[in-house]
Amino acid sequence: MRANLTVILVSVLWVVSEVVLVITKRSQKSAAKAADRGSQRILWLAILVSITGGVFAASTGLGAMPGQRSVWTLVGLLLILSGLVIRWLAILTLKESFTVDIAISPGQRIIDRGIYRFIRHPSYTGSLVSFLGLAITFANWLSILVIIIPITGAFLYRVRIEEAALHQAFGEEYAGYARRTRRFVPFLFLTLL
Numbered sequence: 050m051r052a053n054l055t056v057i058l059v060s061v062l063w064v065v066s067e068v069v070l071v072i073t074k075r076s077q078k079s080a081a082k083a084a085d086r087g088s089q090r091i092l093w094l095a096i097l098v099s100i101t102g103g104v105f106a107a108s109t110g111l112g113a114m115p116g117q118r119s120v121w122t123l124v125g126l127l128l129i130l131s132g133l134v135i136r137w138l139a140i141l142t143l144k145e146s147f148t149v150d151i152a153i154s155p156g157q158r159i160i161d162r163g164i165y166r167f168i169r170h171p172s173y174t175g176s177l178v179s180f181l182g183l184a185i186t187f188a189n190w191l192s193i194l195v196i197i198i199p200i201t202g203a204f205l206y207r208v209r210i211e212e213a214a215l216h217q218a219f220g221e222e223y224a225g226y227a228r229r230t231r232r233f234v235p236f237l238f239l240t241l242l
Contacts, residue, residue, distance in 0.1 A: 159219055
């Protein structure tokens, strides 16, 4: 019971931090709404529907993972926290360049230091790791699929839009950066990732 309470508290802090980001880190440019092409709304909708579906799937008992639930809860909690650390490291590295919507500010530069040396979208990587952790806390294979597949799809859609905006803004400089780095997972040479 104590582990479940910890997961709930960490999840609430996670949600609060995301809401604070939405409020404080929204671009002031009106062009950002057009550049975003609804990807932020699609992402939030995918998250809401997937987590609701994951909770429902876990409640059915179908797809329960073997072993003690407390072990899965601990593994999931560690992944949630690891993902949050990765996400916030990325946000703090970008500083004022980070926005929750897709926007390029005048004078903005490509950041290729720190975690951005290896990954183009570490804040999304962190989010995906956290969502995987949340899914694992349910100790249910079906919940993992219901949560991870749509959320990953929504992030991939958003990344395509964001990378198109970055290519348009930075041209060959961004193309070169993209050739040197992976989207989400360093050293993994899959075009999807």
